[in-house]
Amino acid sequence: MGEISHLERHRAWVLTGESSTYALRLDEDDVPTHLYWGPPLPTDAVEELSTVKLPWWDGFNDPNEGLDELAADGGTRYWTPGLQVRFADGTRALEWRYETHEISRDHLAIHFTDRHYPLRIALHYRLRTDVLERWTELTADTEVDVVRADSATWPLPLRDDYRLSHVTGRWAAETQLHRTSAAHGETVFASRRGIAGHHANPWVMVDDGTATERHGEVYGVALAWSGSWRLTTTRASTGRLTISGGFGQDGVVHRVGPGKPLRTPVLAGLYTGGGFGAASRAWHAYVRNDVLDHGRELRPVLYNSWEATGFDVSEQGQRALAERAAALGVELFVMDDGWFGARTGDHAGLGDWHVNRARFPDGLKPLVDAVHGLGMRFGIWVEPEMVNPDSDLYRAHPDWVLHHPHRRRSELRNQLVLNFARPDVGAWAHEWLDRLVGEHGVDFLKWDMNRPFSEAGWPGDADPDRLWVEHTNAVYALMDRLRADHPGLRIEACSGGGGRIDLGMLARADQVWTSDNTDALDRLRIQHGYSQLYPARAMSAWVTDNPNFVTGRSVPLRFRFHVAMAGVLGIGGDIVRWPGDDLALAAELIALYKDIRPVVQHGALYRLRPPVDDGVTALQYVHEDRAVVFAYRQAAHFAAPDRPLRLEGLDPADRYVDSDSGSTHSGAVLLAHGLPLTLPTGDFASTVIRLRRISR
Incomplete structure (x- = not known):
């Protein structure tokens, strides 16, 4: 204290x-x-x-x-x-x-x-x-x-x-x-x-x-x-x-x-x-x-539908994904963009937060009930601070967006920013979000914010500069109010990836979307920089399809999982199309993650070898009597043997047993000499090692 x-x-x-x-x-x-x-x-x-x-x-x-x-x-x-x-x-x-x-x-x-x-x-x-x-x-x-x-x-x-x-x-x-x-x-x-x-x-x-x-x-x-x-x-x-x-x-x-x-x-x-x-x-x-408001919780394994469906969302398609996700051991199913208004692309519909009845004839409740019936929580994507000019909301309230008189309204991603400093905008946002969560039993919001401010004016207000502070404070107040009214609600903060990661947002959000780039090799460096200040407990990390949609790189499924398992594990691929071998491996690795999750999400992080080159990088989490080591070989060169990996945070007077091999190691040896490291041959080789203290 x-x-x-x-x-x-x-x-x-x-x-x-x-x-x-x-x-x-x-x-x-x-x-x-x-x-x-x-x-x-x-x-x-x-x-x-x-x-x-x-x-x-x-x-x-x-x-x-x-x-x-x-x-x-x-x-x-x-x-x-x-x-x-x-x-x-x-x-x-x-x-x-x-x-x-x-x-x-x-x-x-x-x-x-x-x-x-x-x-x-x-x-x-x-x-x-x-x-x-x-x-x-x-x-x-x-x-x-x-x-x-x-x-x-x-x-x-x-x-x-x-x-x-x-x-x-x-x-x-x-x-x-x-x-x-x-x-x-x-x-x-x-x-x-x-x-x-x-x-x-x-x-x-x-x-x-x-x-x-x-x-x-x-x-x-x-x-x-x-x-x-x-x-x-x-x-x-x-x-x-x-x-x-x-x-x-x-x-x-x-x-x-x-x-x-x-x-x-x-x-x-x-x-x-x-x-x-x-x-x-x-x-x-x-x-x-x-x-973090619920910092002692364990974050669930998540599935998100975006990479599988894009804007092509339907009740039948989401049900199929949910059934496959539940079979893999997923605990939270999140439906992404495309469920509302005229939202068939990024050009229209943003701001019209009513269910698209052509896609969900009976509303969202049947899908939510089906997801809950599969033993998973239900989450949904929202972007409350944005509006498309091609929307009923903008046509009714063009004055609600940030703008200056006699200046054009610059669009990014076909979007404009709503002025949340206005009380009427905040009241509108709370009304539809409260209804969405309360009427449908929504457990999780992926709260996106996909563009920065431009023409940040407030015509007619005596103190227009105040919007720079009051917009953010109003977003905070809205999140705080929703969480108070719906104690079970959890939120992921997103801003075109990692554009809104900070201590202020983490006081309202339970996790953050680290980057739209899910390429496992790139994520090693992104997650390394993230970890300098922020904990794995809040770092959302997904396993997505090959080739990666950002980089075009293909990486083995096991390596993709091992990288994502160093944070809050999520799945974002088109799992309905995954072959049987991939599904079996995914279920096995999700079960492994659930075993090590308390150590990863609540443990002390030791960055053993940073990703400063394309060789082996490694990190370790220690929590109570357990340690988990992640090791990744990015590229193999010249048939070089793997060096022992010196661990940290262990008690030198104790012994530690490897949960998979059954071999035991002296804590003093692991600290001073290192853990023998045997990675599979070739590029993109990885392993997860589980150690448990067996004596004091």
């Missing part, structure tokens, strides 16, 4: 997690100033730090610059601002005045006002084991323009060098991991798209350039926000590096005033001394325990 203490004499606060300490104080001008972030420190050591005075060493650099807990624009500090305000008389600078603070178990709130203007600022800190959540709240008695409102600024300790770890990508190539030296000046990671985006993800990790998977100090921050976002690293000539981040983008102004407070999303931070692997395991535990 952690501990928060107030050092009144030093006007300082200390937040102590299980294996880290964070400390801040007020300087002589009441500016909240960073003191320490790193390995555990006793209170008297923090007191010693609080007495250190930083002298001016030239006439150009404020010694406290870069140490603000929320860097505010103004005065002699020229650091990247986390807070920029503009008062009615044109004044921009902020002057802090401390008012009070509150400590409630794991939560610290420090309250400030501006020394002249009626603006109130509250800085919030909440401990979650070793993850520290931070956010800011702004209120005012008269209207104030807030040009930038980051959730927090995170000053890092002085180091000889800094290295940034982050992910980039695009559609079908999400979460590609990069590590690069931090440039001097400002480096901005951002999305201006209204969604988190495929091209980046709202997190960054920092080390001194020497950290490895197993060793070294790593600092990381991650933003819980599913709209436009910005993370800025600033590295100055003085040597210091900070990270500041939050929602919003350049040119978008937040208005704060009577009845219009502003609360920023959580920007969470984590320190570890155990390298990138320990950092990932801590983030995974945080997501499972403190972010």
Whole structure:
């Protein structure tokens, strides 16, 4: 849980997690100033730090610059601002005045006002084991323009060098991991798209350039926000590096005033001394325990009909797929696009959320009942935030979409974006979704969002910029309301693949669609980047047909299954056409996955060999007395023998039995020497090894 203490004499606060300490104080001008972030420190050591005075060493650099807990624009500090305000008389600078603070178990709130203007600022800190959540709240008695409102600024300790770890990508190539030296000046990671985006993800990790998977100090921050976002690293000539981040983008102004407070999303931070692997395991535990609403559940094996049918959906065809899926051991059947309105392609019908009676003459209930009768849950695809111009909804409400007067309405995928910041749009969406779930007994929604914002205007509204924040908040509110009204409902977040993966969405969704690219070879790299921050418990991964529809590559069925089994297993192929041998193997591997599922979805991940080349890559999950190892040979070269695979996370004093071969191994040998690895010959060879501890 952690501990928060107030050092009144030093006007300082200390937040102590299980294996880290964070400390801040007020300087002589009441500016909240960073003191320490790193390995555990006793209170008297923090007191010693609080007495250190930083002298001016030239006439150009404020010694406290870069140490603000929320860097505010103004005065002699020229650091990247986390807070920029503009008062009615044109004044921009902020002057802090401390008012009070509150400590409630794991939560610290420090309250400030501006020394002249009626603006109130509250800085919030909440401990979650070793993850520290931070956010800011702004209120005012008269209207104030807030040009930038980051959730927090995170000053890092002085180091000889800094290295940034982050992910980039695009559609079908999400979460590609990069590590690069931090440039001097400002480096901005951002999305201006209204969604988190495929091209980046709202997190960054920092080390001194020497950290490895197993060793070294790593600092990381991650933003819980599913709209436009910005993370800025600033590295100055003085040597210091900070990270500041939050929602919003350049040119978008937040208005704060009577009845219009502003609360920023959580920007969470984590320190570890155990390298990138320990950092990932801590983030995974945080997501499972403190972010996911049902994080202790086991996610079911899923079947999705999209690749089998596309838009050619019918009750008879879905029944045939459901019967085959149930026979394989699938637990959740999901019908994808094409069940509603005039939706025979992506050009029409989106927004008309009524059952297509030509395809389902008696509605959806007979299919839902049939799926339930087969012992499976029923799920369905929806895209509530979108509309086709060729739809009854758009013809009735053309003003409901994001648009500017006198500007064209740009279409992507024949779609426009509905303005969920409008209460009438939110009410409409809740009405049909509540009816769809409640009347049909729907257990699962695949919630898609297939295009970013464009022409993001709101004609006639006095504060149109607010839609950038309020759209996302309205989506959150809708999901929260549906889940409260239907406690059994589970949701998968999707955005053309992995365009909406973030901590904010994971607080509402039970899993995320990682990428539209299901090619098993590509997925090794996509899943590797995903795993840096997010857990397998939420990573939806499918086995689909050969050749893959994105890459055209053909990969053996066993390899495809083994890659998908490292997350939340799903099937997406046309299983009615699979030959008998493939069906038998699929049933066997689904049964295997159900056995190892608690270890994969709730276990600690160890990335044993990353997919940095085309050789053997391997990962391991450890949970309670069990370990599961996945090993994949991507390509065979020069008849090279397989090297022993050194495992992690085991007890060296115990022995472990292989559940399939019956052979036993010393934990010490597995850790120091390695597990003998015998993969089948040739390319795309893979294996799953199950180990159980048999002695203490």
